Amino acid sequence: EAGVVQSPRYKIIEKKQPVAFWCNPISGHNTLYWYLQNLGQGPELLIRYENEEAVDDSQLPKDRFSAERLKGVDSTLKIQPAELGDSAVYLCASSAGQGALNTEAFFGQGTRLTVV
Amino acid sequence: SQQGEEDPQALSIQEGENATMNCSYKTSINNLQWYRQNSGRGLVHLILIRSNEREKHSGRLRVTLDTSKKSSSLLITASRAADTASYFCATDLRGYQKVTFGTGTKLQVIP
Numbered sequence: 582e583a584g585v586v587q588s589p590r591y592k593i594i595e596k597k598q599p600v601a602f603w604c605n606p607i608s609g610h611n612t613l614y615w616y617l618q619n620l621g622q623g624p625e626l627l628i629r630y631e632n633e634e635a636v637d638d639s640q641l642p643k644d645r646f647s648a649e650r651l652k653g654v655d656s657t658l659k660i661q662p663a664e665l666g667d668s669a670v671y672l673c674a675s676s677a678g679q680g681a682l683n684t685e686a687f688f689g690q691g692t693r694l695t696v697v
Numbered sequence: 698s699q700q701g702e703e704d705p706q707a708l709s710i711q712e713g714e715n716a717t718m719n720c721s722y723k724t725s726i727n728n729l730q731w732y733r734q735n736s737g738r739g740l741v742h743l744i745l746i747r748s749n750e751r752e753k754h755s756g757r758l759r760v761t762l763d764t765s766k767k768s769s770s771l772l773i774t775a776s777r778a779a780d781t782a783s784y785f786c787a788t789d790l791r792g793y794q795k796v797t798f799g800t801g802t803k804l805q806v807i808p
Contacts, residue, residue: 616798621801622800622801623701623785623787623797623798623799623800623801624740624785624798625797625798626796626797672739672740674740685730685742685745686730686742686796687742688739688740688741689739690739691739
């Protein structure tokens with residue numbers, strides 16, 4: 582069974598440019614998460630989807646970040662415009678459980694973003 | 698913001714020794730999970746312990762949970778070089794339906 586697939590693995594962009602990340606969760610998983618991880622830190626939740634509904638986006642900087650999960654499967658996370666401080670690893674995860682993370686979450690390999 | 702804090706921040710042991718790392722959190726939880734992260738495999742779920750459980754085992758891993766002290770510990774017995782990784786606890790905050798990760802413990806197992 583394929584795991585959570587993210588692309589691209591690496592992205593280097595100039596500041597003020599837009600960037601988008603894509604995530605394909607494990608088939609059948611209703612819950613999808615986007616996390617941001619800075620070097621030496623734990624992942625921080627940006628947004629959580631239950632099917633196609635964003636049920637927790639309180640940590641998403643909505644002035645420049647947006648996300649969507651069309652048809653409740655794949656998801657994209659966009660930053661426009663990117664700032665130097667957005668350099669980090671963006672992780673996507675999915676789980677089969679509804680609601681909070683009461684079951685195991687499976688993580689993708691992440692997209693390492695560098696803004697120059 | 699990060700709810701949990703792992704202790705120690707870094708740990709270096711010889712292969713075969715046991716490794717213990719701790720996680721403290723601030724508010725009531727539904728469950729607590731431990732994850733491992735290394736460069737090769739990304740973040741991998743290790744074990745989940747619910748708030749009404751006190752101890753759980755999985756292979757060489759033993760997790761305890763003390764809700765009165767708001768703390769958990771992860772014990773890795775008979776460590777191997779392949780256990781070298783960062784270990785994170787993740788708490789599911791009661792009433793918030795939000796999971797937050799701690800700051801991590803970086804474990805190095807020396808062959």
